[in-house]
Amino acid sequence: MSIKDTNRALLTEGPAIILVEPQLGENIGMVARAMANFGLSELRLVRPRDGWPSEKARAAASRADHVIDAVTVYDDLPAALADLNFVFATTARERDGFKPVRGPVEAGRALRGRFVAGQKTGILFGRERFGLDNEEVGLADEIVTFPVNPAFASLNIAQAVLLMSYEWMKSGLENETDTAFKVPEVAPAPKELLQGLFDHLESALQVRGYFRPPQKKPKMVDNIRAVLTRAGFAESELKVLRGVVASLDYFSPKEPRGSGYPDRKAHADKAARAKVVDDSDPEPIDAGKGIDNG
Template sequence: MAGTNRDNPMIAEGPAVILVEPQLGENIGMVARAMANFGLSELRLVTPRDGWPSEKARAAASKADHVIDGVVVFDDLPSALTDLNFVVATTARPRDGFKPVRGPVESGRQLHARHAGGQRVGIMFGRERFGLSNEEISLADEIVTFPVNPAFASLNIAQAVLLMSYEWMKSGLESETDTAFSGPELTPASKEHLHGFLDHLEAALDVRGYFRPPSKKPKMLDNVRAVLTRPGFTVKEIKLLRGILSSLDYFSPKQPRGSAYPDRKAMADRIIHGEGDAGNDVNE
């Protein structure tokens, strides 16, 4: 699977995910996949409609077999919660009652803090069609709800599990802005590299009559330099640009790369290395 590396250690801990009367095996499988993506592994099912085990669930889990293999089925919700110390119930609808209501970010942090303190915690999700009943929510300690469009608030069960699983993993990072991998270390180009590129570009543009009329060259050159000094190029980027410019400047269909060493290129190299008469006009 794309993005999967079996050489990395498998993270498999955290809250139990409790699905109350899930209907489709495919949805259970997608829940398992979402859990595995973010390091959760304990999946509990309360009277799944189509029974268990389910080959459709395993197929939809996309290799999250460790979650599927560890599924435990319960006959009722209280039995599924017995060994847990703290449970949150997810819902998209306002509920009457006295339970605290939190968003997913705050709830994820609290679950992580309780888990780190040795408590067994769980997250309860309802049916695909109508979610959790008030009686079922009464068995939870708190309610978590997502900031969704109030006119279209219903989430697919796997989507809801994915959101809470993501908040769980994020809350456990040293910094919540951490990512799984980063881009390469880039060294900013020195002014020597940048000015060399700009000088080469000026010479190439001169040869092709870009600065017209000549009296406007200083202003036009200022504009070119202003545009190209703004991005903050790295050394590799300057070398790439120099390569592109050299190809356009020194070679042509009549004198393609590999056919010979262009006179202008030879002259430019001699000047760069302090050889020859630096006063010679390389633009001729």
């Protein structure tokens, strides 16, 4: 599913993503989509196998056109890295050498710090089949590797880019546990409304013989109240629950699926209104009283 909100500012900053000899246009497109998800926009390609531009890449990018349109292509890796101040190389294999090795969380924070300092940074990704060779890793400043299953360490290139893009985005949050949106804060309902629900539910259950044996009723009521008070219901939620309990008043065991509910409700409402009318008339009306027959 692709959702692009044109009413919000499009994030287009952060490290460049460099792909060395990517093979499939579809993979390039999925990389562009992953970048766009987390605010990255600069994609550099070194000798893409099938050339550039690529309609397959654009289709797979799923509306990340701003990334696809800005792609730059290089004949060799040194040229792709020439203007960058700092580069991470991604790899899942142990390497001989003296380069520092970081995990993705630490790498994301390091990239953020250099970005804030005004440095141009990049993350280097290798080929789909065998990644980066030692010479290419040697052109980077540090290595970033992912905590994957050592017996199955190969990641799809778009997955690897997604993981690093995510860590980049997360490193810029005020709190790394923040999310894009949250459930609105809802104030708990007044206790009198909760008590009304208790009373309504207890009455409905009593009529239906729920409290059996009778001597256990106090404990059963306590248990019900404990369940309902734990949630901290909002007023609108209590109204929903009251409506559910009220529907039991029209329930008929002979029609358990409620097929006759509208008719039964109309009948009950009519009876309730008639009772109100009867209660409001203290004396019966004498048909002959007060009538002038003359």
